[in-house]
Amino acid sequence: MRHQPLRPRGDDDEHRAYGAAKGGLLALTKGIARGSAREDILAYAAAPAWAATDITGADYVR
Numbered sequence: 001m002r003h004q005p006l007r008p009r010g011d012d013d014e015h016r017a018y019g020a021a022k023g024g025l026l027a028l029t030k031g032i033a034r035g036s037a038r039e040d041i042l043a044y045a046a047a048p049a050w051a052a053t054d055i056t057g058a059d060y061v062r
Contacts, residue, residue: 026045029043
């Protein structure tokens with residue numbers, strides 16, 4: 001599973017919460033995938049590398 005990390009310029013609570021939520025989703029998906037692999041069950045997560053939202057605004061760089 002590959003993902004593109006976000007790199008915020010600022011250091012506020014919204015950026016930390018967004019990053020923590022994205023990391024939690026990826027960790028949960030990996031755990032489900034590993035736990036279900038023996039039954040040939042796949043697990044996927046949709047986690048965009050960057051999306052224009054109120055949080056991202058102009059504070060994010062690629």
